[in-house]
Amino acid sequence: xxxxxxxxxxxxxxxxxxxxxxxxxxxxxxxxxxxxxxxxxxxxxxxxxxxxxxxxxxxxxxxxxxxxxxxxxxxxxxxxxxxxxxxxxxxxxxxxxxxxxxxxxxxxxxxxxxxxxxxxxxxxxxxxxxxxxxxxxxxxxxxxxxxxxxxxxxxxxxxxxxxxxxxxxxxxxxxxxxxxxxxxxxxxxxxxxxxxxxxxxxxxxxxxxxxxxxxxxxxxxxxxxxxxxxxxxxxxxxxxxxxxxxxxxxxxxxxxxxxxxxxxxxxxxxxxxxxxxxxxxxxxxxxxxxxxxxxxxxxxxxxxxxxxxxxxxxxxxxxxxxxxxxxxxxxxxxxxxxxxxx
Amino acid sequence: xxxxxxxxxxxxxxxxxxxxxxxxxxxxxxxxxxxxxxxxxxxxxxxxxxxxxxxxxxxxxxxxxxxxxxxxxxxxxxxxxxxxxxxxxxxxxxxxxxxxxxxxxxxxxxxxxxxxxxxxxxxxxxxxxxxxxxxxxxxxxxxxxxxxxxxxxxxxxxxxxxxxxxxxxxxxxxxxxxxxxxxxxxxxxxxxxxxxxxxxxxxxxxxxxxxxxxxx
Numbered sequence: 001x002x003x004x005x006x007x008x009x010x011x012x013x014x015x016x017x018x019x020x021x022x023x024x025x026x027x028x029x030x031x032x033x034x035x036x037x038x039x040x041x042x043x044x045x046x047x048x049x050x051x052x053x054x055x056x057x058x059x060x061x062x063x064x065x066x067x068x069x070x071x072x073x074x075x076x077x078x079x080x081x082x083x084x085x086x087x088x089x090x091x092x093x094x095x096x097x098x099x100x101x102x103x104x105x106x107x108x109x110x111x112x113x114x115x116x117x118x119x120x121x122x123x124x125x126x127x128x129x130x131x132x133x134x135x136x137x138x139x140x141x142x143x144x145x146x147x148x149x150x151x152x153x154x155x156x157x158x159x160x161x162x163x164x165x166x167x168x169x170x171x172x173x174x175x176x177x178x179x180x181x182x183x184x185x186x187x188x189x190x191x192x193x194x195x196x197x198x199x200x201x202x203x204x205x206x207x208x209x210x211x212x213x214x215x216x217x218x219x220x221x222x223x224x225x226x227x228x229x230x231x232x233x234x235x236x237x238x239x240x241x242x243x244x245x246x247x248x249x250x251x252x253x254x255x256x257x258x259x260x261x262x263x264x265x266x267x268x269x270x271x272x273x274x275x276x277x278x279x280x281x282x283x284x285x286x287x288x289x290x291x292x293x294x295x296x297x298x299x300x301x302x303x304x305x306x307x308x309x310x311x312x313x314x315x316x317x318x319x320x321x322x323x324x325x326x327x328x329x330x331x332x333x334x335x336x337x338x339x340x341x342x
Numbered sequence: 343x344x345x346x347x348x349x350x351x352x353x354x355x356x357x358x359x360x361x362x363x364x365x366x367x368x369x370x371x372x373x374x375x376x377x378x379x380x381x382x383x384x385x386x387x388x389x390x391x392x393x394x395x396x397x398x399x400x401x402x403x404x405x406x407x408x409x410x411x412x413x414x415x416x417x418x419x420x421x422x423x424x425x426x427x428x429x430x431x432x433x434x435x436x437x438x439x440x441x442x443x444x445x446x447x448x449x450x451x452x453x454x455x456x457x458x459x460x461x462x463x464x465x466x467x468x469x470x471x472x473x474x475x476x477x478x479x480x481x482x483x484x485x486x487x488x489x490x491x492x493x494x495x496x497x498x499x500x501x502x503x504x505x506x507x508x509x510x511x512x513x514x515x516x517x518x519x520x521x522x523x524x525x526x527x528x529x530x531x532x533x534x535x536x537x538x539x540x541x542x543x544x545x546x547x548x549x550x551x552x553x554x555x556x557x558x
Contacts, residue, residue, distance in 0.1 A: 043554060046537070
């Protein structure tokens with residue numbers, strides 16, 4: 001069991017008070033440590049927060065406590081003897097600098113636009129509590145690196161058929177997984193040389209997959225192996241775990257489609273299922289046009305989206321030929337009364 | 343300093359700590375009951391952060407008596423540290439540093455009976471500071487300078503009124519403000535003023551912690 005946990009104080013303070021009790025830390029050295037901690041807190045306050053707000057000052061003190069403790073733990077590896085030696089022979093500034101290296105790695109993971117002041121608040125450590133500050137740091141860093149990895153995966157699997165990435169904050173694992181699933185499916189289509197408008201072949205392939213799950217499974221593992229090989233490294237490690245779920249999801253989807261429907265209808269339905277309804281309507285116009293008359297009502301949303309796309313394009317064209325911005329503005333300004341009567 | 347002044351100053355500081363507005367009201371009370379001289383004596387005993395906190399609570403419509411009676415040098419020093427308070431309001435939201443500076447400057451330059459000599463002394467004290475021109479320019483970033491009518495009297499309370507007042511006091515400072523405001527980036531200037539104020543506030547920190555952010 002760890003000392004700092006039992007005594008509910010930061011490791012740094014425990015090491016200092018033990019050294020004071022044993023007499024190895026002189027009052028002079030203690031005063032120096034205190035003044036350096038105060039100075040560093042003021043510098044944190046003025047660089048990241050405000051030195052006139054008392055809660056900002058308190059926050060800065062606890063950040064210095066957290067970062068310095070983190071650094072000391074890193075330097076001594078949890079060994080109390082070596083920790084005491086560092087405090088006596090070196091300084092708390094060295095501890096802080098070691099801790100700041102860790103903080104910097106988190107800053108870096110978040111990119112240059114990140115709000116560093118907000119990130120720093122994660123390192124607050126009050127003098128009368130116990131926290132596993134090293135584990136907190138590791139978690140923060142790991143989570144952010146995973147977010148970065150997901151963003152990278154999302155970029156690699158970006159697909160024009162999918163509308164999943166229209167959301168600015170595109171790190172939602174479910175959406176990215178859907179794009180990966182889409183990529184697997186396109187690999188399977190390619191394997192059978194089925195293009196995006198070969199609706200009848202498409203339908204036959206699905207029937208075959210539905211009726212022979214073993215064949216599908218075998219082809220699925222080959223397709224995913226190709227994808228894993230293509231990306232390699234961390235990306236492969238991260239997406240590998242998704243494939244079992246994706247395979248099951250495919251099998252569910254194959255049970256869902258209505259065999260009586262036309263190739264184009266099945267084509268739309270399948271992609272709609274894979275992408276959880278977030279298909280890019282533009283890319284499905286051809287299939288929609290090829291639907292049987294009675295099937296069109298099965299996809300009212302798609303119809304609306306296609307119509308919206310069209311009217312938007314009409315608008316763009318109209319803008320080119322019509323009045324320019326300036327013309328419209330000057331037209332409008334005729335109707336505004338001149339109230340500049342000073 | 344007499345005992346009376348010390349006691350009063352301590353009282354004003356304690357009240358200002360709670361509310362800058364109440365601090366200003368107390369100063370006003372002192373001026374009306376004990377006379378302007380006593381108030382000025384008390385004012386000179388206050389720390390600069392308290393003075394700044396008081397003045398920030400007032401503006402051109404309700405100016406603080408302190409703004410009228412403070413000596414130019416103190417006003418210059420006070421404006422140097424005033425940006426330290428911005429962060430607090432930014433955190434609360436709905437705060438704009440441009441409006442805040444404008445309200446401070448209007449209170450100082452637009453509410454007193456025209457004592458140009460004093461106003462010029464204040465203006466000179468402000469530009470003495472390294473960041474004085476930046477402070478004076480901040481309210482005018484984004485203003486359409488070409489649209490200013492230099493002949494007509496500006497609308498009361500407008501940006502133009504304040505700018506033209508400064509121009510009437512000292513044209514070369516006015517030119518500097520113009521150049522800075524036209525070229526300047528609002529966020530950068532805001533950050534410089536804040537950091538300068540924070541440095542003054544924190545004062546001389548021993549420099550043996552200067553390398554704290556350096557990699558080990």
